Amino acid sequence: MIALEAEGLAKNYGARAAVRGLSFQVPKGAIYGVLGPNGAGKSSTLRMLVGVLKPSAGRIAMLGGPITRETLRRVGYLPEERGLYRNMNARAAIAYLARLKGTPAQAAFKRADDLLNAHGLGSVKRKRIKTLSKGMAQKVQVLAAIAHEPDLIIFDEPFSGLDPVNQRVLEETIRAQAAAGRTILFSTHVMEHAERLCDRILLIAQGAKAFEGTVSEALALAPSIATLETEGGFDLAAALAPKGFTIEAIGEEHGNRRWRAKLDGGGSRQLLQACVEAGAPLSLFEPARASLHEAFVALVGDRVAHGSTR
Secondary structure, three states, rough: EEEEEEEEEEEEEEEEEEEEEEEEEEEOEEEEEEEEOOOOOHHHHHHHHOOOOOOOOOEEEEEOOOOOOOOOOOEEEEEOOOOOOOOOEHHHHHHHHHHHHOOOOOHHHHHHHHHHHHOOOHHHOOHHHHHHHHHHHHHHHHHHHOOOOOOEEEEEEOOOOHHHHHHHHHHHHHHHHHHHOOOEEEEEOOHHHHHHHEEEEEEEEEEEEEEEEEEHHOOOOOOOOOEEEEOOOOHHHHHHHHHHOEEEEEEOOEEEEEEEEOOOOHHHHHHHHHHHHOOEEEEEEEEEEOOOOHHHHHHHHHHOOOOOOO
């Protein structure tokens, strides 16, 4: 079953194409990531999905049909631009947004209390938003997006501005919402969050789809890597270049040189054999799987993946 579907989605701002022909499907109950560098078109895509922006072209189906006011009541949305009524207290702010989505007042305040207590914010529920730290206010807005118990949750860069501890807390919140049967779509430019959380991902570069599928499928597109360490001043890159291996120096530790090898031309066994044949004084040989960021670089190139092209 499909919770959300986009077909040929496009958005132009004058002569500039921010989103170009995106097509994807979000399965019901999945955690789905929309990934890419800043300026890739993620926020424009999510704004079209929730009706904030009108697409220049394309079609969107949500929760079994077209986007309507009633459909959007079943959606929780955290925009990239954070915003709560600053003079409201945390409890009232959460309950207010839940009531806008159709939750009765008594149930809205109870859910606000339950969510604040469960996320360690019970002590600040009577404090005004303007007195809270940026991180606390952001956590309140996340809770406000899920207080009406939506079927579909859409978060735009939810981890931005949170410290590592609160990022982990938010990851657990996302997992808990998925475990309750809800569908979650979130955008991020930090690949590690998606790598830990997502069932499926959409990689966007310069407004266009670079990849759509599972995290495992994306990682399979990237070359494997290995970290090596050699004693003394041995030049491993020079020694293995004639054998077709790409080796780069990544620093020194305790007088030994550290290296990073890409294994797209052969596996770790072949690399180790080449080191032995070259007489490399190895003190460390550590194969590792590629990261999602490295898969993205392999798909779109280093310059685009780091967001230097808008």
